[in-house]
Amino acid sequence: MLDVHNLSKAFGGLQVTRNVSFKLEQGERRVILGPNGAGKTTLFNLLVGELKPTAGDILVGGTSISGMSVSQRSRMGLSRSYQKNNLFEDLTVRENLTLAAAAAQGKIAWLVKDSFRDRGVKEAVEEAAELVSLTDLLDTPVKAASYGNRRQLEVGIALATRPKLLLMDEPTSGVGPSMIEGFHRLLKSLPEELTVLIIEHDMDLAFDVADRITVLNFGEVVFEGTPDETRGNPVVRDIYLGDWQQDA
Amino acid sequence: MFHQTPTRSIVLVFALVALALYAIYGGYFAREIVVEIAILAILAISIDVVAGFGGMVSLCHGAIMGVSAYTYGILTAKLGYPALPSAVAAIGAAAVFGTVVGWITARTTGIYFIMATLAFGQMAYTVIFKSRWLGGDDGMGGLPRFDFDWAGIAMNKSLPFALYALLLVLLCYVAAAWVMRSAFGRTLCGIHSNEPRMRAIGVSTIIHRARAMGFSGLLAGVAGIIAGQHIQYISPELLFWTVSGEALIVVILGGLGTLIGPMIGAIAFVLLKHELSGYTDHWHIVVGLVLIATVLAGGRGLYGQIEHWMTRRKARGAAQNA
Amino acid sequence: MDAGFWVLQFLNALQYSMLLFLLSIGLTVIFGLLHFVNLAHGALYMMGAYLGISAAALTGSYWGAFILAPLGVTAIGALLYFTLIDRLRGAGPMNQVLVTFGLIFVFLDIARLGWGDIALGLDAPAGLSGTSNLLGVSYPTYRLFIIGLGAVVMAVLWLVLARTQIGAMIRASVENGDMAAAMGINVGRLFFAVFCVGCALAGLAGVVAAPVFSATTGMGISILIPTLIVVVIGGLGSLQGAIAGSLIVGLIETVGAAFLPSFAAVASYLLLAAILVLRPQGLIPARGT
Structure with a gap:
């Protein structure tokens, strides 16, 4: 499904991504772990095209997407949610989701028909709202929504495009335990054929949902394996899991 | 997001009927004013499409209007083609010019976009100003009006022409309102709100912004045709950046992002100008101060402010009922 | 075309460049610091010319005007700062453009009310009214004075910015305003001071230009566009950019106009558009990339 091949990125002399390679099978749930500054968000930016790599290639379903714009x-089916909310701030929840659904369905340039009244778009909006539990808040202006709801909407926008590959950048960042549980349920309820790549700091959640885990440090893949293998790996423990081991 | 509310429809019909009655009973001078309002209203609506909905504050719309007027002048007065197809071609030329400027400037935002549109508008102005074939700063005369004699309408009379100009205002408003509440307008609002996120959900924002400038240019092109036919003479002044600035003022005075506001703004602006110039030579200072006050008061403009009060009252009423 | 012709064109370009420099330096530093686009900067230039003419009549001397006009314009600028500019700093470029566009209208009528609609002249000071011989051409001494004045202002500003503590504070604030504020620089007072200096220089440009071009109500609008072009192609907020931009635009619009009149008129707009599309940070960016 996704094949990342020797991806590298340097800002001037600063190497932030070094020869990163990994493969995702369709339907796989992959969690990316790594300390702050390990280059996780940079990797996402490279995958969705917000940054251009200095070397390497990205293939989706066998075709290279390296030359493609964001x-x-x-439109190839890559969708991404952001670590910092990146919403349409002056619109309502429904309008946010509708823009995403309409864009993904290519209904963006009709001069006469209204995409907001299109049945296909509405279905995708309701589906996404259901997944992120925002059905009751659809007509709330984003400005009036709580931080937790905005986090949900952040993921909802990505889902409303009905992606094939979903990249979630710390969906639980800054939210409380009950909300984390909500995201946990959300991840479990996502369609099985959807491939998901998540950057996540909440360990319980990460180990529970992940099929495999990739650990980044200093822009490099230092480990890849199943959650069980990750728990037992001394390298991973050294650079990252010290805190977690104590908690457990 | 644009909504054609009942209030807006009522205001639109009321304003157009009032202007028509003014033209019918007000005599020659009133008809001149009505045409002036019509040109400014269409230009302001076309700017509102890009500035109010797309967040693209353009200072080249005077130039786009001028491109249409000069294309019409070249095709009719210079090359002798019939008026109607020439007008269509001229509006098309304005749309193409708008699209090209929109495409080239689509990577810029904020003050850089304002400056870039200024540059392209001034380029068009300078080219025409310097062109001896186009009459340079003397302008170009002999632009024909449409010939509707076969239908018994004498377009060279002031009243039919004023009513024709009002009809075009209606058409342009309906076209703009329709497009703004279609998928196209929704996408444009999304780009205004958060352009990077629009790209992330799959919209080629550059192409869409260029299209928006093209559609807006088409409307400005209609204004150019009326301007050319009105006094049947055009000059490069039409393209100068202050024309766009003035139209932008009209948009702000009326209410940015409402479509109907710019029309109200055009009526207020032209009437104010003619009223004031009866008392004083110095209407500029009044317009300047009103503009500054409008922006400082929150920038909603005349119509926008009224609508704001109405929704607030409605919200308060709903809160009391609940 | 002999060498004398070239020298003449070059001096004309230089003199125009210096006026553009005096205007654009204020505009660009104000943008760099306050992120504020002041379209009324040209109107301040016009006020400088008119106030200069009145001050000259009052004091009976050009030099009276030379001192008083920039002070008068600074006072106008201070008034604007406290009533409008400070309030609009975070209001976005559209509101700033609109309000300062409104100010253009206001100043236009103030000038017409105060001084009438006819072009007013100002006599160059006695010692500078003749012509001088330079590189084989005779050139009006007063215009040489403008060139010299521009060079002096350039040098002083460069020294202040490069060598003094205030200059370091300004540079730091342009580079990163939040950081500068965090380091304890009184950003508000610094902004106000810089804004005043910018206004004073615009006023100075106005009074200095009056003997050459006469004062007209349209002078503010017609100088505004070339000044904006200078600021953008040089790089918003950049001192070196303003110098380079002034020289480029000055050369294009005078020397270019002498050789390729129809092309020169479009050339500076072409350059502006090209810079905005290809290199929006300008030729000499104010910030490191």
């Missing part, structure tokens, strides 16, 4: 990749 919007082209999105």
